Amino acid sequence: MTSTPDLDRPTPAQLLADPRQLAEAWERLKAAHHHLHAPEAARLLGVPEAALVASRLGQGALRLPADPALILASAHQWRRVLVALGTALGVHLSLDPVRLALGEGAALRLVGPHLETVFDASRVAHVFWFVEVDDSHGRTRSLQMFDAAGEAVIKLFIFHKTAASVAEKTFQALAAGIEQTPFLPEAVANPDIASLPGQARPAPPIRQALPGPAPEAFRQLFAALDGSQGPLSVTLEAGHARQRHTGPITHARTDAAMVHLHEQDIRAHLRVGAVASAVAELDGNGAVQSLVFGAVDGSRLRLEPADPASATAFRIFAGWAMTAGGVA
Numbered sequence: 001m002t003s004t005p006d007l008d009r010p011t012p013a014q015l016l017a018d019p020r021q022l023a024e025a026w027e028r029l030k031a032a033h034h035h036l037h038a039p040e041a042a043r044l045l046g047v048p049e050a051a052l053v054a055s056r057l058g059q060g061a062l063r064l065p066a067d068p069a070l071i072l073a074s075a076h077q078w079r080r081v082l083v084a085l086g087t088a089l090g091v092h093l094s095l096d097p098v099r100l101a102l103g104e105g106a107a108l109r110l111v112g113p114h115l116e117t118v119f120d121a122s123r124v125a126h127v128f129w130f131v132e133v134d135d136s137h138g139r140t141r142s143l144q145m146f147d148a149a150g151e152a153v154i155k156l157f158i159f160h161k162t163a164a165s166v167a168e169k170t171f172q173a174l175a176a177g178i179e180q181t182p183f184l185p186e187a188v189a190n191p192d193i194a195s196l197p198g199q200a201r202p203a204p205p206i207r208q209a210l211p212g213p214a215p216e217a218f219r220q221l222f223a224a225l226d227g228s229q230g231p232l233s234v235t236l237e238a239g240h241a242r243q244r245h246t247g248p249i250t251h252a253r254t255d256a257a258m259v260h261l262h263e264q265d266i267r268a269h270l271r272v273g274a275v276a277s278a279v280a281e282l283d284g285n286g287a288v289q290s291l292v293f294g295a296v297d298g299s300r301l302r303l304e305p306a307d308p309a310s311a312t313a314f315r316i317f318a319g320w321a322m323t324a325g326g327v328a
Contacts, residue, residue: 012046019182022047023055030134039086039152048150053128054183063180064127064171068108068119068145071127071174072100075110078167079160082267083110083117085236085243086152087299090258090270092236094245098156104197110156114265119154119241120196123147126183129171141168148186153240191239193298198242204289206282210321214278218293221278221303221321222252222259222270229317230310234266235302246306270301280322288318 015022022045029041042049053061064071075081076099085092096112103109106122125148133139141164143156158164210217225232227250235244245266253260254272261268277294290304305314 015045015047016051016183016185019051019055019057022051023059026052026055039091048146048183048185049152050126050128050144050146050150051183051185053130053144053146054126056130056132057180057182060131060133062129062171062175063178064129064175065178066124066127068121068124068127069100071143071171072108072110074167074170075100075156077163078156078158079163081159082157083115083243084152084155084157085117085119085238085241087236087238088271088274088295088297089236089293089299089301090268090274092234092243092245092301093267093269094243095265095267107197114245114247115243117154117241117243118196118198119145120191120239123188123191123240124153125186126150129168129175131168143167143171147188147240149188150183150185190298193237193239193300195239196237196242204281205284206286208280208282208322210278210280210291211323214293215272215275217278217321218270218275219254219256219259219272221291222249222261223254224317224320225249225252227251228313229305230313231306232310232314233302233304233306234261234268235304236268236299237302238297238299280318288315288322291318291321 010021015025025045026041029044030036038052039049042052080095080097082093082095094115096115098110098112101109101111103118106120107118108121110117124145126146128144130142130144141158145153147153158167227248231246231248233244233246247265249261257272259270259272274295275293276296279292280288281290281292282288290302293301305311
């Protein structure tokens with residue numbers, strides 16, 4: 001009698017109970033699917049992403065104290081970093097030299113010339129320094145923070161080799177005395193999107209749905225960006241974090257499933273099918289303030305003019321999006 005692959009495949013519970021088996025399963029997935037990123041691998045294996053990283057403890061991963069303020073205190077020394085925030089809508093990636101700034105309450109802020117990232121430090125339960133080498137992505141060095149359930153809160157990738165080496169020495173000192181224990185998930189409540197300090201805004205006087213199905217309105221709008229709208233503010237908002245990038249968006253690559261942004265200081269990979277709502281927010285005079293796209297998990301992508309000088313060009317563009325001509 002021959003066995004079937006599905007019957008032989010370890011269950012998520014078995015993988016969580018055996019980090020070595022999980023690490024091996026992850027390696028098999030990467031060998032079969034080139035360019036597979038950790039969040040997708042975690043989904044395919046049915047485990048939290050933090051469990052994947054923790055399965056590599058002692059082999060590229062180092063557990064750090066769950067103290068984001070302490071760990072990020074030297075961020076200004078890391079040169080240009082990539083800060084990644086992911087939600088059901090996709091991932092927002094901004095490249096900037098950053099420094100740590102205090103926010104309201106438990107919130108911490110990372111700020112740079114084109115970037116502001118705000119996240120709830122109280123949700124961070126697991127932090128890892130992770131050095132990974134594979135054929136698809138080369139050597140990556142990242143600081144990864146997760147909540148108690150193992151979902152990513154925020155990630156920072158350090159590209160400059162010398163800066164990464166200095167940071168690693170700092171992290172090794174911080175890890176002294178920290179038990180390198182495997183990951184065990186805990187149940188946590190998903191935060192309301194308005195719970196992050198600075199997230200809640202006064203309700204706009206007017207909210208108007210963009211014409212057509214929301215996913216198609218989203219795809220068509222980004223496909224039409226060509227830089228003539230002036231510098232934009234592109235903000236991904238979730239209950240645990242918010243990331244805003246300001247700068248021109250000169251083009252977007254789109255297909256039926258994804259919208260990809262690839263500018264000098266911003267990358268984004270956004271899921272068209274995750275968009276559940278597409279609305280324009282208008283002031284009391286009927287002028288468009290922002291275009292907002294929501295997902296079923298409560299996260300939102302907000303598009304706004306980056307400064308008053310670009311407001312007119314943005315409103316002309318938004319006016320086009322609010323007509324039937326905005327959707328093919």
